[in-house]
Amino acid sequence: MPEHSQPPLPYRDGLAPLRIRLPHDDSSVLVLDYLQREHPGDDWVTMLTGGEVVDEKARPWTVESRYAPGRFVHFHRVPAPETPVPFELDVLYDAEGIVVVDKPHFLATIPRGMHVTETATVRLRRLLGCEDLTPAHRLDRATAGVLIFTRSRELRRPYQELFSSRAVLKEYEAVAKFDPSLEFPRVVRSRILKDHGVMVAREEPGEPNSETRIELVERFGDTARYRLFPHTGRTHQLRIHLSSLGIPIKGDSYYPIYTRTAADDFDSPLQLLARAVEFDDPITGGRRRFVSRRTLAG
Incomplete structure (x- = not known):
């Protein structure tokens, strides 16, 4: 179309x-x-x-x-019943053709597979009564934080190209294991591949296609808070890079070992947050920065 x-x-x-x-x-x-x-x-x-x-x-x-x-x-097909995600989708900004939301954990970005109505896209369209709302990028269902939507078809391409061209500074926050032998800040580069239909991605030898800068923010016991700056956007990149260092993200049921969880289990969210995005607006030219109000469990 x-x-x-x-x-x-x-x-x-x-x-x-x-x-x-x-x-x-x-x-x-x-x-x-x-x-x-x-x-x-x-x-x-x-x-x-x-x-x-x-x-x-x-x-x-x-x-x-x-x-x-x-x-x-x-x-139209009547969607199958879904387990409601018991967390709110908060609107951070709504003006000049874009809507910025603070997505909760467990809410998928777009309708796909078994998640159709319980998605940020459908919730926001219903909330604002705007059927043209479309995400400019995506966040994993397990990841919370800043997510940007466009309100009109004309704005889709300029904002989506911001993300596809890596013109957006993306800042994440994670709570993970602390290892005193690791030095920070550090940059992790690796080759990440994911096969269609397989739940987890994998690292393998070869030319790196992913890069993440990791900073240690604070330590509390055997756990720490990290700030992550992904230069690329491979599937599960941040989760894999921290797991590869031996410090998997708290609440991660995928890495280092995949563990199946029930659809209605909302007790242990992945402690990964898209804290902020910053970019030059493709329409106004002004510098924009949007920051999540959510917090991670220590």
């Missing part, structure tokens, strides 16, 4: 409509035949009869519509 085009169906409860392209190599006679065979979990007869399924030009498909290879089917 072109970047500035409107979807054939409106958003519903903060969720964009889904889209299916009818394949050319299918022998179905009717669109209904294909939909019922390939997506049997939906009540297609009711949806088609009610005008809830449309093509790319917002024209309704019906139960009698002939199969048309290459055409699109747009529709």
